[in-house]
Each structure stands twice: as C-alpha cells, then as structure tokens.
C-alpha cells in the first residue's frame with residue numbers, strides 16, 4: 033500500500049461497501065476499501081444459488097424488519113431498485129423475474145460482482161484484501177488536522193497505519209462465518225458507545241427434537257406450497273422437509289418472526305377448506321380410504337406420515353365410516369398443523385442476522401453516527417433486515433449509496 037491518507041476508508045468489500053466505494057469515488061473522494069478475506073464479495077457470489085437475487089420489483093418499507101420501521105425509507109427512496117436495475121442493464125447483464133418480483137441473474141452472480149468491481153476501478157477506488165484490522169482510533173480535536181480516524185492493520189506480515197476523514201463500517205453481520213460473517217461492526221459500535229440491538233439468526237431453517245424430527249428425516253427432499261404463520265405474520269411459498277428439519281422460502285421468511293419457544297402453524301392446503309372438502313369427498317367417494325383421497329392433493333409419503341399421526345387406528349376405515357366431526361378435526365389439522373421448532377440452524381446457515389447497530393444512533397439520510405462524527409454504518413451491520421427476495425441486497429445498495437453521497 034503506497035498511500036496512507038484517504039478521504040474515505042471503508043471496512044468490508046461486500047455488497048454495501050463496494051457500492052458505497054464507487055459512489056464516493058465518483059464524487060472525487062479518495063477511497064480505500066479494506067477486506068479481511070482473500071477475496072471480495074464472497075456472499076454476492078454465493079447468493080441466490082449462484083444467480084444473485086439482486087433486487088425486487090416491489091420494494092416497500094414493510095419488506096424490512098427493524099426496531100424503527102421508518103428508518104429504511106429515506107435510503108430506499110434515495111437509491112431505488114430501478115437505480116440498481118439501470119446499472120445492471122448498463123452492463124448488459126441478463127436477468128429474469130421469478131415469483132414475487134424477485135430479480136435474478138440469468139447467468140451468474142459473478143457478473144454482479146464484476147460490475148461492482150468495474151465501477152470501483154473506473155472511479156479509482158483502491159481495494160486491499162487479507163487485511164487484519166488491529167486498532168481504530170478517533171483522533172481528538174487537538175490532534176485532528178484533516179483526518180479523523182487512524183487505523184492500524186496487518187497485511188501479510190506488514191504493519192500499516194492509515195488515516196481518513198470518514199470511516200465506513202460495511203463489515204456485514206454474523207451469518208455464515210466462512211463467507212465473511214463477522215462481529216467487527218458491533219465491536220466498533222461498542223468502542224464508540226453506539227447501541228447495538230439484540231441479534232438473532234434470520235432467514236434460517238428450523239430444527240426439531242420432538243416427533244417432528246423423524247418425520248422430517250423420512251420426508252427429506254419433499255417440497256410443497258404451504259402457508260406458514262407465526263406471531264401475526266404469514267407467508268405462502270414452498271416449504272421443504274430436510275433431514276435436519278424444515279426449510280424452504282416460507283420457513284426462512286417466518287424464521288424472522290420466530291422466537292425460541294414459539295409454535296408455527298402450517299397450512300398444508302392453503303387453497304382449500306380441508307374439512308369441507310373431506311366431508312364432500314365422503315359423500316362422493318365413501319368407499320375410498322382417507323389417505324387415498326388426500327393423496328390427490330398431497331404427496332403420498334406426507335399423507336402416510338400424517339396418517340400415522342392423526343388417524344392410525346382408522347387407516348383401513350372407508351371414508352364413509354368417518355363421522356363429519358372426525359373429518360372436521362382432521363381437516364382443521366391439515367389447515368393448521370402446529371409444530372414447535374426446538375431451534376434454528378443458527379448463524380452457520382442463516383442468510384442474515386436480525387438486529388444490529390441501533391437505528392436510533394444513525395442518521396437515516398447519511399448513515400452517519402449521530403454522536404460520533406464521520407463514522408458511518410451501512411448494510412447488514414445495521415438493525416435493518418429484509419425479507420427473502422432480493423431485499424437484503426437492495427438495503428446494501430441503498431444504504432451504501434446514501435453514505436457514499438456524504439462521506
């Protein structure tokens with residue numbers, strides 16, 4: 033590293049850090065991005081199954097979870113999904129819309145990372161990898177001439193001291209340590225007495241320790257459309273049985289609203305009043321077994337598991353011999369199956385971290401700390417978490433841009 037004084041130093045070369053970097057550099061600021069890993073943008077490359085769900089056609093504040101639900105609005109309005117789509121189109125990156133307005137690359141997430149790096153290069157951003165940050169000091173007024181922060185780090189056995197006017201924390205959050213998940217942002221917040229809210233793994237599969245454990249194991253790989261409810265929230269998308277428990281988009285979405293000890297309720301036939309339909313089927317197909325009738329709507333292995341749970345003693349009883357009352361009970365269970373996860377899979381597989389640097393402490397316009405001048409927090413380190421569907425990247429782009437315009 034030849035230069036040691038910069039206008040802006042950004043910690044973390046992920047989604048928010050890279051967008052912030054070129055935005056600031058395009059304004060003529062000298063920008064250095066410091067990355068601890070050997071490669072930049074690892075989560076971008078892994079995202080969306082390698083196709084990066086980079087934004088969504090429908091972005092609203094209600095797609096985000098935060099102690100302050102209004103905080104995200106200014107940044108989302110300042111840099112919208114349309115701004116990012118325009119950039120993607122400028123680079124000729126082919127993309128496609130999937131369910132619920134989700135936009136994915138047609139070819140590869142690599143194209144999104146290459147685009148961000150190209151913008152950085154054109155704007156003159158410097159990026160350094162393999163950096164181990166050892167100390168951050170805010171220079172006191174007497175020491176301060178133009179630079180507000182001094183940063184000590186080690187890079188391949190060399191010790192370096194750098195300084196900058198604006199310091200941006202874009203180090204992401206705790207999810208998936210092997211992809212750069214880190215608590216550095218919270219440590220920096222603590223160092224400067226900036227509050228951090230309670231954190232929890234989000235967009236994460238559930239595990240079970242009760243009767244559900246063998247059921248999930250037997251049904252591992254089976255997916256179906258369901259509506260999942262918890263704490264007054266509901267999502268209708270696929271659920272997926274895995275050998276560890278339950279996953280799939282609807283489960284990941286509801287995990288953001290789940291707390292340990294909560295039950296979740298699963299509607300296995302969201303488009304049907306199951307009790308009514310079973311009573312009607314009894315009139316029409318009275319000689320059939322319940323499992324035969326249900327197998328027209330649900331996968332056979334699932335029906336077999338439900339039979340063991342709910343009508344094992346009547347497995348050979350023709351439908352006509354079930355009372356309406358019995359069918360109402362079974363129908364209601366199908367529309368409202370209450371299960372109690374023992375835990376989530378945790379940060380090892382979580383796509384995001386709920387909670388983070390308190391939005392009370394940060395300007396929603398600039399992302400600057402309200403009490404610690406020229407210190408900025410962007411992206412997932414903040415207490416703003418998006419639903420599944422490209423919202424977390426949109427937050428990274430929008431918050432990165434907002435800070436990039438002011439650093």
Ligand SMILES: Cc1cc2nc3c(=O)[nH]c(=O)nc-3n(C[C@H](O)[C@H](O)[C@H](O)COP(=O)(O)OP(=O)(O)OC[C@H]3O[C@@H](n4cnc5c(N)ncnc54)[C@H](O)[C@@H]3O)c2cc1C
Nearest residue numbers: 044046047048068079080085204212214411412422424425
């Ligand atoms: C498997 C997976 C798939 C995902 N898919 C999607 C998707 O399709 N769509 C979507 O919207 N969201 C997706 N997400 C979420 C999305 O990746 C994140 O919300 C987003 O990357 C957050 O951006 P960020 O800049 O805050 O953090 P990150 O992109 O995580 O970047 C943080 C950077 O900081 C670096 N860093 C950490 N500690 C230090 C340190 N001490 N010093 C220097 N650098 C450091 C990290 O190595 C990393 O490069 C996915 C997440 C995962 C884990």
